[in-house]
Amino acid sequence: MKLKQLEGLLGNLDQFASPKIELEQYPTGPHIASRMLYTAENSFGDVSDKVVADFGCGCGTLGIAAALLGADHVIGFDVDAESLEIAYINAEDLELDMNFVQCNIRNLGCRGKTIDTVVMNPPFGTRNKGADMDFLSVALKVASQAVYSLHKTTTRDHVGKTALRDYNAKSAEVLCELRYDVPQLYKFHKKKEVDIAVDLWRFVPTPAAGNGV
Numbered sequence: 001m002k003l004k005q006l007e008g009l010l011g012n013l014d015q016f017a018s019p020k021i022e023l024e025q026y027p028t029g030p031h032i033a034s035r036m037l038y039t040a041e042n043s044f045g046d047v048s049d050k051v052v053a054d055f056g057c058g059c060g061t062l063g064i065a066a067a068l069l070g071a072d073h074v075i076g077f078d079v080d081a082e083s084l085e086i087a088y089i090n091a092e093d094l095e096l097d098m099n100f101v102q103c104n105i106r107n108l109g110c111r112g113k114t115i116d117t118v119v120m121n122p123p124f125g126t127r128n129k130g131a132d133m134d135f136l137s138v139a140l141k142v143a144s145q146a147v148y149s150l151h152k153t154t155t156r157d158h159v160g161k162t163a164l165r166d167y168n169a170k171s172a173e174v175l176c177e178l179r180y181d182v183p184q185l186y187k188f189h190k191k192k193e194v195d196i197a198v199d200l201w202r203f204v205p206t207p208a209a210g211n212g213v
Contacts, residue, residue: 006068007034013090015059028061028121028150032178036148036200037065037119039175044202046117046146047071053142055105055120055135060087060098062119067096075115076100077108106134108142116145124152133162140167140205147205153177153197163203171204 010030041047048070054063057076064087067074076098078084084100091098122135132151139147140163151159156174163169180198 001068003034003038006038006065007031009068009094010034010061010065013059013061013064014086026121028058029181030061032121032150032180032198032200033061033065035176035178036150037062037069039200040066040117040119040146040148040202041069043175044146046148050116050145051075051114052117052119053077053115053139055118055139056122057087057100058083058121060090060100062121063087063098064091064094064096066117066119067091067098068094074098077103077105079104105138108138114144115142118143118147118149120148121150133159136163136203137167140169140203143205144207145204147201147203149201149203150178150180150198151201153199156199159199159201163201168206169203170206171202173202174199175202176200 007030010033037047047066049072051073052063052066052071054060054066054074054076057063057078060076063074063076076084076087078087078100079102081102084102088100118139120135120139123131132155136147136149136159139149160172163172178198178200180196
């Protein structure tokens with residue numbers, strides 16, 4: 001599938017009807033989502049024929065992109081039931097076979113490394129301090145191959161050092177810097193739209209002992 005085709009399909013997805021600020025719910029736009037997954041597949045082969053998890057999946061944009069690019073199985077995880085309902089309908093409309101699980105990512109327990117790749121646009125931690133790093137910590141525990149994640153560019157040093165030092169990442173690389181369009185979703189937003197600089201990261205987890213890698 002070509003990049004423009006992928007972006008077009010993602011642009012037709014339903015998004016949050018009533019976003020919840022306490023969960024820092026912002027839609028992942030089709031421009032960023034398509035490039036994130038397209039890079040993961042075409043530069044690294046981390047999507048097709050892989051088991052992909054979308055952490056904090058919201059309305060399912062990243063997971064659906066993975067499914068469209070040939071993932072063997074996609075699982076979306078989110079704490080919010082309303083978002084999962086939208087994600088399910090989005091996947092169904094595209095005739096994609098995906099699973100969705102309601103849970104708090106911080107409490108997620110996966111036996112063994114059954115997930116190859118984790119993709120996520122975690123909360124930036126502006127409302128819940130450290131939420132972005134909590135997501136990353138769990139992702140690096142469950143992924144066997146790679147973690148793709150978006151983080152504010154202003155946190156670059158902190159994210160990289162913490163992943164390598166505290167979360168046992170084998171490598172942490174910023175693939176590119178992107179502009180994240182934050183629409184005027186909440187009452188406290190004064191501007192119609194704000195651009196935030198975000199980094200697209202690729203983290204490689206350290207192989208678990210006994211994996212033979």
